[in-house]
Amino acid sequence: MATQRKGIEVSIAMADAVAQANVDVIAAYPITPQTHIVEHLSEIVANGELDAEYVPVESEHSAMSVCCGSSAVGARTFTSTSSQGLALMAEIFYIAASMRLPMVMALANRSLSGPLSIWNDHTDTMMVRDAGWIHIFVENGQECYDNVFCGFRISEDPDIMLPLAINLDGFILTHMIEPVIYEDNETIRKYLPDVRMKNALHPDNPVSMGCFAMPEIYTEAQMSREHGVRNSYPTIVKAWQEWGDLTGRYYKPVETYRADDADYCIVTMGSYGETAMEVVDALREEGEKVGVVKIRLWRPFPFDDFRKAVLGKKSLIVIDRAISFGGPGGPVATELRSALYGKPGAPTIVNYVAGLAGRDVSRNDFKNIILEGKAKAEKGETDGFTLYGLRG
Amino acid sequence: MDKFSVFSSRLVDKSENFTSGHRACQGCAEALAVRHVMKALGRDTIVAMATGCMEIISSPLPLTSWKVPWIHNAFENPSAVISRCESGMKAMMRKGKIPQKKINFVAMGGDGATADIGMGPLSGALERGHDMVYVCYDNEAYMNTGVQRSSSTPWGASTMTTPGASWKRTQKKNIVEIMAAHRIPYTATANIAFPEDLERKLRKARSIRSGLRFIHLFASCPTGWGFAPADAIKISRMAVLSRAFPLYEVEEGERYTINSGGDAPVYDYLRMQNRFRRLSDGDIAMIQEHVNREWERLNRKARG
Numbered sequence A: 001m002a003t004q005r006k007g008i009e010v011s012i013a014m015a016d017a018v019a020q021a022n023v024d025v026i027a028a029y030p031i032t033p034q035t036h037i038v039e040h041l042s043e044i045v046a047n048g049e050l051d052a053e054y055v056p057v058e059s060e061h062s063a064m065s066v067c068c069g070s071s072a073v074g075a076r077t078f079t080s081t082s083s084q085g086l087a088l089m090a091e092i093f094y095i096a097a098s099m100r101l102p103m104v105m106a107l108a109n110r111s112l113s114g115p116l117s118i119w120n121d122h123t124d125t126m127m128v129r130d131a132g133w134i135h136i137f138v139e140n141g142q143e144c145y146d147n148v149f150c151g152f153r154i155s156e157d158p159d160i161m162l163p164l165a166i167n168l169d170g171f172i173l174t175h176m177i178e179p180v181i182y183e184d185n186e187t188i189r190k191y192l193p194d195v196r197m198k199n200a201l202h203p204d205n206p207v208s209m210g211c212f213a214m215p216e217i218y219t220e221a222q223m224s225r226e227h228g229v230r231n232s233y234p235t236i237v238k239a240w241q242e243w244g245d246l247t248g249r250y251y252k253p254v255e256t257y258r259a260d261d262a263d264y265c266i267v268t269m270g271s272y273g274e275t276a277m278e279v280v281d282a283l284r285e286e287g288e289k290v291g292v293v294k295i296r297l298w299r300p301f302p303f304d305d306f307r308k309a310v311l312g313k314k315s316l317i318v319i320d321r322a323i324s325f326g327g328p329g330g331p332v333a334t335e336l337r338s339a340l341y342g343k344p345g346a347p348t349i350v351n352y353v354a355g356l357a358g359r360d361v362s363r364n365d366f367k368n369i370i371l372e373g374k375a376k377a378e379k380g381e382t383d384g385f386t387l388y389g390l391r392g
Numbered sequence B: 001m002d003k004f005s006v007f008s009s010r011l012v013d014k015s016e017n018f019t020s021g022h023r024a025c026q027g028c029a030e031a032l033a034v035r036h037v038m039k040a041l042g043r044d045t046i047v048a049m050a051t052g053c054m055e056i057i058s059s060p061l062p063l064t065s066w067k068v069p070w071i072h073n074a075f076e077n078p079s080a081v082i083s084r085c086e087s088g089m090k091a092m093m094r095k096g097k098i099p100q101k102k103i104n105f106v107a108m109g110g111d112g113a114t115a116d117i118g119m120g121p122l123s124g125a126l127e128r129g130h131d132m133v134y135v136c137y138d139n140e141a142y143m144n145t146g147v148q149r150s151s152s153t154p155w156g157a158s159t160m161t162t163p164g165a166s167w168k169r170t171q172k173k174n175i176v177e178i179m180a181a182h183r184i185p186y187t188a189t190a191n192i193a194f195p196e197d198l199e200r201k202l203r204k205a206r207s208i209r210s211g212l213r214f215i216h217l218f219a220s221c222p223t224g225w226g227f228a229p230a231d232a233i234k235i236s237r238m239a240v241l242s243r244a245f246p247l248y249e250v251e252e253g254e255r256y257t258i259n260s261g262g263d264a265p266v267y268d269y270l271r272m273q274n275r276f277r278r279l280s281d282g283d284i285a286m287i288q289e290h291v292n293r294e295w296e297r298l299n300r301k302a303r304g
Ligand SMILES: Cc1ncc(C[n+]2csc(CCOP(=O)(O)OP(=O)(O)O)c2C)c(N)n1
Pocket: B030, B050, B051, B052, B053, B054, B075, B109, B110, B111, B112, B113, B114, B139, B141, B142, B143, B144, B145, B150
């Protein structure tokens, strides 16, 4: 097995992975910070490295519509967007999941207008949290690359047939040059063979897709979606396990760092995990019993893994990258509170919303958040949320 | 004329790809039009349909009227959906993932789906030059949501959003000219009252294998226009004979051929329908002038 280690921009590595996955159709509309992914893909298609159709659509709404069309005929389909683009395609984003159309999206997370901002946070992805897609959060370039293959494998699994979004932090990941290990095509073929979708649109086997539902059947249709998303969990775990067996890089729905004996854990999603681990190392040296819990699988939410990781701890300090205006806290903290409600040994939760629209959260800020959060937890101040670093 | 249409209907292909049992209103010319379209296109067809009457009446889960592969996704995007059915299939055939086969890729949408909300995606698909047929069935309003005006509603028509005496005071959007301006290989108008012409045009559209071919299909709607279901064809025919909706073809965006004649007064056509009942004779005279002007303009184009 020949692997190759490259110093490369994460967007390019991701596009290379899409090419290695032997995708048939790519449809995307440019939006910062996703642009490098699609630019590189159009180049790969233009120079013949990948035999695929690159569709330069006129809007994101059409990009997602196009993806639905190509997935419906059974073609391996990739798209990528951010922020306003996701908002514009939201209508079709939901429909893709309801029609059980496999595809992979690189969702380069960016804030939503307004005010207009191109920088990173998680407000875009939280908007479509309930659409019925599988959502994975990645932390670095290697995870972006690897999860393209795992993503297609999961999405196209005949037991799953759901679209899947790889959430990667805009700029923090998309524009970063990092070392990434490339697998050879043989390994990829073995892990991700071409599949023939059952019930694809074809005149030899006519099916109707996207029928409307009267009240007598809408509830059942939604329940079948709920089953679909929830029951995808074991297949996702298995796909990651097999990828690990093949490459030595294992992924889990919830990952922890120095958390086993910790009293307090900081909870992150996405690229903040790496900084959190560094800060925890430093705090450990100062005698603080702290650890990190990282949520990698956001939908289906891995309740058991999460509870196993945190029950018995004193408190969790949860960092959110989005606000739910007038609501109980950031979307992640709100979910975690409800996942733990009434469970014996449940830690309390202190919630910070930080790093909105690319506001830098440094190692020092992480340290402040952890120590301040711990103090709040000790005083029982665990309601609502704190907007970290608010000026004025 | 009436006798001739009874005879000509016997010439129509007996096979059905859009079957009976659907839920369209009595006398729905649009459903009849779709049925004829599907006869002309045949089985090796994939249809992507916009939200609207035709979608709702034909696909109540778990039932379907479709004998060909059919997909509904949303209101504004059948052109985008089918464009990628086409490219996805093309890529998979080229890569040997599925066997080669000639397939008609067809998008269908109402006047609202086409001339209003789906204009962007349609124009995008036109510009990209997909091998596909787009059928816009035009009943001159948003019928599925209860008869609201669209940009294809004609001057003078009352709808729920141009109510009563506040009838629509802007002209019908000329979708054919917009399509022709994209220089696509084939654009044609058709009308359910002229099924042989309709089927000929669809077969022609089917036989051209590159670029988007556009059919603007006029179909009356008893529910939305206010007339007896039995008059659906008569009224559709009057739209042509009064030149309110002439039949013509445009090749490569410039060669115009007119396929219909008639010089019935537009008065006769309008007075058959409730939606125009508020119009005075003076208003109708203005419509007649407009129709004459448009007819003259069309003839100028056909003369080249
Ligand atoms: C984004 C969006 N906006 C509005 C609607 C509601 N809607 C559904 S069908 C329709 C009108 C359809 O009109 P047309 O395309 O002319 O088809 P018809 O029903 O007249 O055949 C509307 C407004 C929708 N489904 N989606």
